[in-house]
Amino acid sequence: xxxxxxTALLPFALAIGIWVSWSDMKFMKIPNxxxxxxxxxxxxxxLLAVPLTGLPLMTxxxxxxxxxxxxxxxxxxxxxxxxxxxxxxxxAAMAPFFVGADMRLVxxxxxxxxLGAFTAHRGARLIGPFRNAVADWASWTNKDFPMGLAxxxxxxxxxxxxxxxxx
Numbered sequence: 001x002x003x004x005x006x007t008a009l010l011p012f013a014l015a016i017g018i019w020v021s022w023s024d025m026k027f028m029k030i031p032n033x034x035x036x037x038x039x040x041x042x043x044x045x046x047l048l049a050v051p052l053t054g055l056p057l058m059t060x061x062x063x064x065x066x067x068x069x070x071x072x073x074x075x076x077x078x079x080x081x082x083x084x085x086x087x088x089x090x091x092a093a094m095a096p097f098f099v100g101a102d103m104r105l106v107x108x109x110x111x112x113x114x115l116g117a118f119t120a121h122r123g124a125r126l127i128g129p130f131r132n133a134v135a136d137w138a139s140w141t142n143k144d145f146p147m148g149l150a151x152x153x154x155x156x157x158x159x160x161x162x163x164x165x166x167x
């Protein structure tokens with residue numbers, strides 16, 4: 001992923017990431033429409049980024065292969081109840097954005113986002129005025145954690161770090 005492509009894709013990924021985070025906290029669901037929207041970002045603005053930002057066509061194509069691999073792995077993880085189906089589908093839709101990245105850095109970034117999201121979410125539910133403002137969020141009382149919050153953060157921070165040349 002080139003910094004120019006990351007810059008072009010960031011606004012779309014940020015908007016979808018906010019949608020996914022909010023939906024996962026409120027309903028404990030990641031909408032299929034959000035997953036499709038993110039795939040469409042890779043399809044249309046991503047393909048436009050090939051000639052406009054220097055993103056190699058093979059990188060864009062490998063993104064689709066990576067999405068398929070992550071989708072299969074996610075379905076297996078879902079079948080053995082490691083992750084939710086929405087998390088698996090969203091991770092697959094995110095995968096093309098990470099093609100060519102150093103996976104050690106990606107996993108470290110995900111770990112940091114997961115710890116930050118978990119701490120922020122669990123801490124926020126202890127703050128009465130904040131919790132009361134969004135009292136209808138299913139994630140306040142659900143034993144599961146809204147992983148869409150951490151996944152979205154990973155995607156957005158990855159693109160920001162790519163823009164800065166860190167990835």
